[in-house]
Amino acid sequence: MVRLKDVSIIFNKGTIDENRAINNINLSINEGDFITIIGSNGAGKTTLLNLIAGTYLPSSGKIFVNDKDVTRQPEYKRAKYIGRIFQNPLLGTSSNMSLEDNMMITYKKGFKGLTISLNKKMRQFFTDHLVQLDMNLENRMKDNVIMLSGGQRQALTLLMMVLSHPDLILLDEHTAALDPKNAALVLELTTRFIEEYHLTTMMITHNMSHAIQYGNRLLMMDSGEIIYDVEGEEKKKLTVEKLVEKFHQIKKKTFETDEVLLSGE
Ligand SMILES: Nc1ncnc2c1ncn2[C@@H]1O[C@H](COP(=O)(O)OP(=O)(O)O)[C@@H](O)[C@H]1O
Ligand SMILES: [Mg+2]
Structure with a gap:
């Protein structure tokens, strides 16, 4: 579904701050993958x-979506089929617009070019979906989003994203800024939606046990590279201890290789 071929990005090229933040990554994401x-x-x-x-274009390499080369395609065009949620709950919704207007805008995204208006039927449709969040938001459709808590906003962002039928969703520590109770709620909702709507997902988390518990595939990154890519049965067998051990094993090997290179052997 998504394929990265020899993708690198170098920030501040040619300066003292030059940083190869992504180093020659090759990655194939299959439809239905839930990658932590x-x-x-x-x-x-x-x-x-x-x-x-x-958001950034690579310095070298190519990116394909459904075999189409999108390497140079701008972010706003990709946003039509890629949904994204950030750590900051304020980024997913417009504060000074009502819940229903927020929902309408995202919903329209899924129906490129068609005219859809916020009529009674549409409101009912949104209400029916808001009920699934179990946060009583179905009774607050006219409230501005600024009135909601962080957890409610992330849940709403998630729901809106689902309604726009994205091909791929990108979650960047989207529960990290929430208190433990809301974080758990939003994560539960996330995994439920991913399953129900068969969403192809990439989810960054700093919680190792979540990374193991959720999804069918796990990527471990270090210094701009994917140093471990595990899926299926092998992933199911992982424990936090094994994962930490793996990290140190790989790091040590890299270190030793570097040492060998440096010593000229
Ligand atoms: N816009 C940018 N300009 C310059 N350097 C950046 C930029 N974005 C990220 N970086 C650098 O790229 C590296 C990777 O950052 P990031 O992808 O944010 O890491 P992570 O999300 O794993 O914590 C870091 O060294 C960071 O400083
Ligand atoms: Mg980050």
């Missing part, structure tokens, strides 16, 4: 999603 992504700060997780979403 882990890695230390600065590993390149967010940058990887930025490249897929078109």
